[in-house]
Amino acid sequence: MAARLQGLGTTIFAEMSALALRTSSINLGQGFPDTDGPTRMLDAAVDAIRSGEHNQYPPGIGIAALRESVSAHQRRFYDLEYDPDTEVLVTAGATEAIAAALLALVEPGDEVVALEPYYDSYAAGIAMAGGRRVPVTLRAPDFRLDVDALRAAVTSRTKLLLINSPHNPTGTVLTADELAAVAELAVERDLLVVTDEVYEHLSYDGAPHIPLATYPGMRERTVTISSAGKTFAVTGWKIGWVCATPPLVAAVRTAKQFLTYVSGGPFQPAVAEALAFGDDYYTDLRSSLQGKRDLLSAGLSSLGLDVFVPGGTYFVTTDVRPLGYDDGVEFCRMLPERCGVVAIPHEVFYDDKQAGRPLVRWAFCKRDEVLSEAVERLRSGL
Numbered sequence: 001m002a003a004r005l006q007g008l009g010t011t012i013f014a015e016m017s018a019l020a021l022r023t024s025s026i027n028l029g030q031g032f033p034d035t036d037g038p039t040r041m042l043d044a045a046v047d048a049i050r051s052g053e054h055n056q057y058p059p060g061i062g063i064a065a066l067r068e069s070v071s072a073h074q075r076r077f078y079d080l081e082y083d084p085d086t087e088v089l090v091t092a093g094a095t096e097a098i099a100a101a102l103l104a105l106v107e108p109g110d111e112v113v114a115l116e117p118y119y120d121s122y123a124a125g126i127a128m129a130g131g132r133r134v135p136v137t138l139r140a141p142d143f144r145l146d147v148d149a150l151r152a153a154v155t156s157r158t159k160l161l162l163i164n165s166p167h168n169p170t171g172t173v174l175t176a177d178e179l180a181a182v183a184e185l186a187v188e189r190d191l192l193v194v195t196d197e198v199y200e201h202l203s204y205d206g207a208p209h210i211p212l213a214t215y216p217g218m219r220e221r222t223v224t225i226s227s228a229g230k231t232f233a234v235t236g237w238k239i240g241w242v243c244a245t246p247p248l249v250a251a252v253r254t255a256k257q258f259l260t261y262v263s264g265g266p267f268q269p270a271v272a273e274a275l276a277f278g279d280d281y282y283t284d285l286r287s288s289l290q291g292k293r294d295l296l297s298a299g300l301s302s303l304g305l306d307v308f309v310p311g312g313t314y315f316v317t318t319d320v321r322p323l324g325y326d327d328g329v330e331f332c333r334m335l336p337e338r339c340g341v342v343a344i345p346h347e348v349f350y351d352d353k354q355a356g357r358p359l360v361r362w363a364f365c366k367r368d369e370v371l372s373e374a375v376e377r378l379r380s381g382l
């Protein structure tokens with residue numbers, strides 16, 4: 001295996017989902033819903049397959065209907081204008097968009113400043129591009145962005161900032177002030193920004209999602225990435241997209257066309273339809289997930305764990321030390337056998353292993369009865 005892939009191992013999500021299957025555990029590890037996405041959207045995909053018009057290669061940049069729908073979505077929710085023909089690119093999920101953006105924009109040896117704990121594909125994408133990862137740690141108990149640490153992480157070798165809000169795994173939703181500080185720094189140091197906004201519709205307690213591209217001087221330097229997986233509960237469809245200026249989209253497309261070329265033909269028209277759903281869809285999604293967040297947070301708290309209630313995403317984080325454990329990896333290895341529940345240790349998402357050691361992430365995008373059953377299993381086994 002090439003040196004640049006050394007140490008990447010197997011993604012924790014595959015490992016923990018396999019463990020859940022092997023032990024018949026409730027899987028609160030990998031973040032995927034256990035109910036289907038909206039029927040109208042599923043029907044649209046079936047219709048697209050049956051029509052016979054979407055089963056061959058779609059255009060390399062994605063079908064026009066989806067690019068137009070992404071563009072309309074950015075205008076409707078954020079007042080951002082993107083030309084569907086030159087400023088939107090459809091990708092194989094956000095994962096491909098992230099990898100293609102890093103391959104397209106990072107020269108070997110360039111530094112990429114990323115928030116830590118980081119979603120695991122960031123480390124892999126930076127490594128595949130030959131870049132150097134420079135983490136800025138979001139620390140317990142509040143996981144806020146330390147703007148001074150971010151400033152200190154930027155050097156003359158920094159090429160881009162890789163930002164994620166709402167943030168996986170901590171659930172932090174960056175505030176308007178934090179985002180403004182990121183934007184100011186990017187403008188001041190003339191940096192590109194890749195922003196992963198896949199949880200854009202999953203922020204709670206009325207907190208708005210504010211795209212980084214809305215800040216002064218940011219639209220022209222920002223590659224905004226999102227996908228349908230979370231918003232429409234279809235993580236297996238892998239329909240993602242990029243919004244950026246024509247030269248940035250062209251760069252990402254150059255890498256993308258030699259990774260997958262295209263993907264998800266019949267899913268593209270279905271997602272195009274779904275993005276145009278009325279406000280009720282988006283409001284219901286938020287309130288349903290906020291209820292699940294509260295249900296699982298209360299359950300975990302009742303077990304004596306320290307719970308950090310997240311502002312967004314599918315995930316709640318706990319500190320396991322109150323239960324007498326100091327290592328989240330050990331805790332998560334023990335959990336399936338002992339309780340029949342799978343969770344994800346934070347430590348794998350850090351360079352600063354110490355910062356993540358006692359932390360464990362639990363997914364709450366599951367049916368209420370499944371969340372309650374998981375808590376009862378934990379209560380009996382721990």
Ligand code: PMP
Pocket residue numbers: 031092093094095096119164167168196198226227228229235238239240
């Ligand atoms: N970014 C983050 C922060 C994620 O949590 C995920 C996982 N769902 C992705 C990107 C990948 O998204 P997709 O499934 O669309 O590739």
Ligand code: GLN
Pocket residue numbers: 011013014029030031032168
């Ligand atoms: N984003 C999901 C999570 O964080 C899983 C994605 C994956 O399995 N690669 O759990």
